[in-house]
Amino acid sequence: MDMSNRFIITAKNLKIGYETDDGVVWAVKGVSFDVIEKTSFCLVGESGSGKTSIGNAISGLLPPYSITKGVLIVNNKYVVNEDKTDFRSVRGTVVRIPQNPSAALSPYTKISDLFMDVVRNAYNRINKEQAVELIRKYLQMVNLPEDVLNMYPHQLSGGMAQRVAIALSLSINPKIIVADEPTSNLDAYLRGAIGNILRELVNSGITLIVITHDILFASHVCRNIAVMYRGKIIEIGRVEDILSNPIHPYTIELIEAATLQKGNGPKKASIATHSSSKGCVYINRCPFAFSKCYEEPNIVFIKNGHGVACWRAEKLYV
Numbered sequence: 001m002d003m004s005n006r007f008i009i010t011a012k013n014l015k016i017g018y019e020t021d022d023g024v025v026w027a028v029k030g031v032s033f034d035v036i037e038k039t040s041f042c043l044v045g046e047s048g049s050g051k052t053s054i055g056n057a058i059s060g061l062l063p064p065y066s067i068t069k070g071v072l073i074v075n076n077k078y079v080v081n082e083d084k085t086d087f088r089s090v091r092g093t094v095v096r097i098p099q100n101p102s103a104a105l106s107p108y109t110k111i112s113d114l115f116m117d118v119v120r121n122a123y124n125r126i127n128k129e130q131a132v133e134l135i136r137k138y139l140q141m142v143n144l145p146e147d148v149l150n151m152y153p154h155q156l157s158g159g160m161a162q163r164v165a166i167a168l169s170l171s172i173n174p175k176i177i178v179a180d181e182p183t184s185n186l187d188a189y190l191r192g193a194i195g196n197i198l199r200e201l202v203n204s205g206i207t208l209i210v211i212t213h214d215i216l217f218a219s220h221v222c223r224n225i226a227v228m229y230r231g232k233i234i235e236i237g238r239v240e241d242i243l244s245n246p247i248h249p250y251t252i253e254l255i256e257a258a259t260l261q262k263g264n265g266p267k268k269a270s271i272a273t274h275s276s277s278k279g280c281v282y283i284n285r286c287p288f289a290f291s292k293c294y295e296e297p298n299i300v301f302i303k304n305g306h307g308v309a310c311w312r313a314e315k316l317y318v
């Protein structure tokens with residue numbers, strides 16, 4: 001195996017925009033990252049930071065009015081190469097579990113028929129018994145009883161619907177699963193249960209991309225995380241390094257909020273709010289902003305694999 005197989009996903013200065021009546025809205029403003037095959041990688045960040053846009057690009061599901069720049073390579077194929085896209089190349093390789101799985105399940109189709117369709121499409125020349133065998137295996141992987149096969153989507157609880165969605169995505173035999181907010185409607189107990197299932201999938205050899213605003217869930221499930229703010233990755237690295245030594249002020253804030261730690265009182269931006277499109281994306285909320293921050297910081301690596309885009313960090317650590 002050559003080295004290029006190690007990274008199953010590579011993004012280089014990837015930009016994603018959408019054409020609207022008011023011009024192009026740039027949702028992703030130049031991100032770079034690598035995902036190691038058979039590991040889990042998490043995109044964390046607040047609403048609107050561009051997480052789903054990246055997940056949709058990886059799954060080949062950007063709408064026709066989207067615009068791209070930079071590079072996105074998935075499983076050795078160029079999905080994005082500047083403005084050229086090839087979304088068909090990821091079909092069968094990547095599957096997305098959508099943000100709201102119960103809405104995505106067709107309401108009048110019995111669960112068993114949903115599975116039969118997907119499995120028989122994914123595996124060539126498979127007979128009914130073999131298909132049933134596979135479906136049983138996938139249900140087991142998500143801890144669902146076989147009775148769910150006789151149900152209709154509206155009869156499933158939120159946690160069951162999420163498991164059905166995961167099992168269905170396994171049924172196409174993908175290399176990569178993109179799980180977009182897999183626990184957004186679930187209570188703490190079910191969040192833990194889904195987290196364990198996702199970890200098992202990675203142990204079974206799947207590459208997992210998790211999209212979430214919940215950094216604690218991310219830390220439970222993922223090996224590497226990228227923290228996003230307004231279309232940029234502001235911190236990236238091994239999850240344990242980021243949790244034990246967060247460097248970007250936004251990452252620190254996210255972790256404090258998630259663990260209900262008290263920060264040092266309310267944070268005030270020390271630079272007058274200035275809605276410039278130049279400079280650091282966090283400048284308006286940052287308690288440490290200084291003149292340099294009107295220039296855009298690039299990611300610098302503090303230690304192996306732990307990178308941060310912040311001028312203050314560069315002063316302190318580099």
Ligand SMILES: Nc1ncnc2c1ncn2[C@@H]1O[C@H](COP(=O)(O)OP(=O)(O)OP(=O)(O)O)[C@@H](O)[C@H]1O
Nearest residue numbers: 018025026027046047048049050051052053054063
């Ligand atoms: N199909 C679209 N058409 C136009 N603009 C879009 C489209 N999808 C996303 N956007 C815009 O792109 C930006 C990023 O959206 P995206 O859905 O990628 O963020 P997100 O991080 O997944 O947010 P959330 O946590 O709310 O799901 C937002 O400003 C959003 O309004």
Ligand SMILES: [Mg+2]
Nearest residue numbers: 051052053099
């Ligand atoms: Mg989203």
